[in-house]
Amino acid sequence: MVRAAILFLVVSVFISCGQNTQKNSGMDVSTVKALDLDRYLGTWYEIARFDHSFERNLEGVTATYSMRGDGKIKVVNQGYKGSLDGELKRAVGKAKLTSDPGKLKVSFFWFFYSDYLVLELDTDYRWVLIGSSSPNYLWILSRTPQLDEATKQHILDKAASRGYDTSKLIWVKQKPESSQ
Structure with a gap:
């Protein structure tokens, strides 16, 4: 029974990955x-995300990247549930480089x-604009908790020109820089 459930999970993941790639065919994910x-x-502040x-419902979200001893990258994503004073939620994962310098593989669950x-x-x-092979994922990250309006608009224009629906972005509340 457990083997069947694991097999179903693995097959489902591979099928959904294939479907996401097909749906993304009109987008520029270069x-x-x-x-x-x-x-x-180092640490990046999440400015916006799909x-x-x-x-969901996380505020004050950051992503911190550091090298591990095995050559992979340690990824620590954290944020506060419901409000900037809420319970801290943390997820630790890993990332590995690929032959394409702008493409990494990240994992928060098993393999x-x-x-x-x-x-x-x-x-x-x-700042950085992050996507995936699926059009359902998009992040704007910054080294500072806030970005000026001109920079935000510049990034939004870049995302829109790649085919992303930027109206779906959720703007993440961050503590002011002075209170970090």
């Missing part, structure tokens, strides 16, 4: 041509990996 991992590591169950696509990256590594 990644950056170069990624300096040393500059990319809604999905694993981050199931998902695409982590660095679509756009500021030359000074101040």
Whole structure:
């Protein structure tokens, strides 16, 4: 019975991955041509995201990347449930590099990996636009808890030109920089 359930789960994941790729065929998911991992590591603030169950109702969300001893990247995503004073929720995963510098594989569960696509990256590594092979996932991350309106609009324009529906973005509440 347990074997059947695991087999069903694995098959379902592979089928859904295939469907997501097909749905994404009209979108531009090309990644950056170069990624300096040393500059990319550290803490990023989540500015906006598409809604999905694993981050629903989280505020003050950050993603922190650091190197592990095995050459993979430690990924720590955390945020506060319901409000900036809510209960801290934390997920620890791992990421691995691929032959494409802007494409990583990330896992928070066992050996199931998902695409982590660095679509756009500021030359000074101040902000990044992240997607996946599915059009259902999109994130705007920043080195600071807030972005100015001109920078936000610039990133939104880039996402829209790639085929993303930016009206679906949820803008994440962050504590002001002075209270971090």
